[in-house]
Amino acid sequence: EAQVTQNPRYLITVTGKKLTVTCSQNMNHEYMSWYRQDPGLGLRQIYYSMNVEVTDKGDVPEGYKVSRKEKRNFPLILESPSPNQTSLYFCASSLVPPLGTQHFGDGTRLSIL
Amino acid sequence: KQEVTQIPAALSVPEGENLVLNCSFTDSAIYNLQWFRQDPGKGLTSLLLIQSSQREQTSGRLNASLDKSSGRSTLYIAASQPGDSATYLCAFYGRGSSNTGKLIFGQGTTLQVKP
Numbered sequence: 001e002a003q004v005t006q007n008p009r010y011l012i013t014v015t016g017k018k019l020t021v022t023c024s025q026n027m028n029h030e031y032m033s034w035y036r037q038d039p040g041l042g043l044r045q046i047y048y049s050m051n052v053e054v055t056d057k058g059d060v061p062e063g064y065k066v067s068r069k070e071k072r073n074f075p076l077i078l079e080s081p082s083p084n085q086t087s088l089y090f091c092a093s094s095l096v097p098p099l100g101t102q103h104f105g106d107g108t109r110l111s112i113l
Numbered sequence: 114k115q116e117v118t119q120i121p122a123a124l125s126v127p128e129g130e131n132l133v134l135n136c137s138f139t140d141s142a143i144y145n146l147q148w149f150r151q152d153p154g155k156g157l158t159s160l161l162l163i164q165s166s167q168r169e170q171t172s173g174r175l176n177a178s179l180d181k182s183s184g185r186s187t188l189y190i191a192a193s194q195p196g197d198s199a200t201y202l203c204a205f206y207g208r209g210s211s212n213t214g215k216l217i218f219g220q221g222t223t224l225q226v227k228p
Binding site: 004031033042043045048050056058059088090092094096097098100101102103104105106107109 | 213
């Protein structure tokens, strides 16, 4: 089954404790992206990757890092999480834009205390 | 700057009604338009994709239309069911955003279908 898998689905942690949210896709897509969704602000792009070893900033990259060492994986790293990063995070993948539709993971709900 | 408006923000209908959700955008230079469904606390599921050269797409009880010249897309849901209750989002690649793969999303319409 074609899918985008995120882990963990839920995480409560404390300020400053490094965390990684993993994202993996099995559709051999070149493109992957991270979004965060907040009430009243909609979905905002954090980082994206057009292919292996190619990453770039989206609209709200501050406080986040990513890497793309393999085509299927695109982890999101919060080196020193802060409460303003409490949000619902989505990973997505697709063929090189604007081809095809973006496939989204089920989301990761992060709470930073 | 591209602006996207979805009207209404929320909608409650009795089961069996046909309904229309609206999405309007300010810049007609879009590559394609997608409609997504989001269930509470869940990810986005793609419903329909309309290429910029197309006028409409159909899938089951869903029909989406695109009128670039007027900056509008509609999602028509026939014979609504309680299982259709969700938030519906329109999204597209606008001018320049295809270079980043960033979908430009509307704020969504939250639909409740009552039994």
